[in-house]
Amino acid sequence: MSDARVTNWAGNIVFSTSALHRPTSVEQVQDLVAAGGPVKVLGSGHSFNRMADTTGDLISLAGLPRIAELDPDRTSVRVDGGIRYGDLAELLHAEGLALHNLASLPHISVAGAVATATHGSGRQHANLAAAVSAIELVRGDGTLVTLRRGAPGFAGAVVHLGALGVVTALTLDVEPADELRQYVYDDLPRAAIEAHVDEILDDGCSVSLFTTWTSPDISMVWLKRRESMPAGDYHGARRAPEPRHPVPGMPAQNSTDQSGEPGPWHTRLPHFRMEFTPSSGEELQSEYHVPRQRALDAIDALQAIGHRIAPALQVCELRTIAADDLWLSPNYRRDTFALHFTWIADADTVLPAVAQVEQALAPLDPRPHWGKIYTTDPATVRAHYERFDDFVALVHEFDPYGVFRNPWLDDLLG
Template identity: 85%
Template structure:
């Protein structure tokens, strides 16, 4: 137990917990929960709002013993609730196995990413939570339960926002290891977006477009592919002549290899190398998911306000995520186009820009990323999830006394 002041990854949120715990056993986690709330769990801290905040006890699972148990059929892996993707990926690759996708940063915790429906990219790839086949959690009364893919309520429990309990273990789908090549292209013309946007987004295992909205063109295209790219331009964009960082002007030494040479999946799918450990990031982040078939409308809407948001924007990343059946996933039953904003670290300057973005995207029913900065009112957010009332009931079933509630959840759940 510690009384130290704990912050999020970027240092923009100082958690108000009275005590900070790093238990080294699941039994100790159970004892902390059974003692009564309020209790919250902090993953890797890569969030930008007060979702994980509490005035009570804040628990980190990073100190739990590492568990990486390959299933007998080599199609699943059981992991502990504190492991991070980079460590898990290396362990899986050593066994000749892989996950279907990874996020931009391999340093985030698996349980935290699952709880918030964090994602990678790819028209055929669902978000990271879609790989979960079982959840082991400690409910509000301190009892341990296991939920499996074939049980009632499972689809509501995976993306859980910390409202159901403490996730002490997960079982994930895995597949045989594979290799990926990464290519970066500069200056994709606006005309190419109008003529070929669906093909561009589908022309790789994972595709990211980066823009600052200061030009009708797209500054960079990052393609991650199993097959080599043909030589020459990419829809009018030129192959980059040097390693790139997602944020224009930033040193690229910590970016993953962009040479086009094949490499293990976990060294190409993220944008950043695992051996590079991020310190506090000078940034705020927002993200919104809209229907994929309205992607060009979203681009047009943001280009129309580009000059108004550019002064506080570092970069915007555009990606795709396949639909899933998880109740609180932003991709619930909707193939999605995700627009991710990396802002400067100045909330007073950024929040008006966030509101402008939300107003511009409003006709497209954007669903915000749960762990980012957004200002859409809770009633509107709830209305964009047809199973939201079912999730509220599920949270009440697992945590009837509100042990895991906090002001952020109270406002959202109503």
């Protein structure tokens, strides 16, 4: 237990608790929960709102024994609730295996990313939670339960927002490892986006477009592919003459290899190297998911307000995510075009810009990323999810006494 001031990664949230526990066994987790709460779990701290806040006990699972148990058929791996994606990726790669995708930053915890439907990019790649085939969690009464894919409630329990329990282990689908190449191009013309947006977004295992919305053109295209790229321009964009950082003007030494040379999957899919360990982030983040077929509409909507949000914005990343069947996934039953905003670290400047973004995207049925900053009212958020009432019923089943509740969840659940 610690009495030190606890903040999230960005430092914009100071948690209300004075008790941060670091259990070293699942049994210790069960004892903490059985004591009655309130209890919340702190992952790697990469959420930007108060979804993990509590005045009670805050639990870090980083001290749990590391688990990475391969199934005998080598199609799945069981991992503990504290492991990070970068660490798991290295363990899997040593076995000739891989995950279907990774997020931009490999330092985030697996359990935390799954709980919020965090994602990578790719037309055929669903978010990271879609790889979960079993989830083990401590319910509100302290009992340990396991749900497996296909069981009643499983599709509602995977993206759980911390409302159902403490996830102590997950089983994830894996696949044979592969090598990838990464290429970065500068200044993709607006005309190319209008004419070839689907071709561009599908042109790789993972594709990210970066813009500041101060120009109709796209600042950078990051392509992660198995195949090599032909020499020359890319839809009018020029091959970057030197390595790039996603945020314009930032040094690129911590970015992953952009030479076009093949390398292990886990050294190309993220934007940042695992050996670079970010202790804090001078930024705030928001993200919105709209139907894939509305990509050009979303781009037009943001370009129309680009000059108004520019003072608050560092960069915006545009990506695609495949549909899934997880109840609270922003990609539930629809292929998605995601707009990720990296803002400056000034909430007074950022929040009005966030509200303008939400207003611009409102006609496009936007679903906010659960772990980011958004100002959309809870009733509107709930209306975007057809299985939300079923999720509320699941919360009452797993946590009838509200051990895992906090004001953020109270507002959302109603």
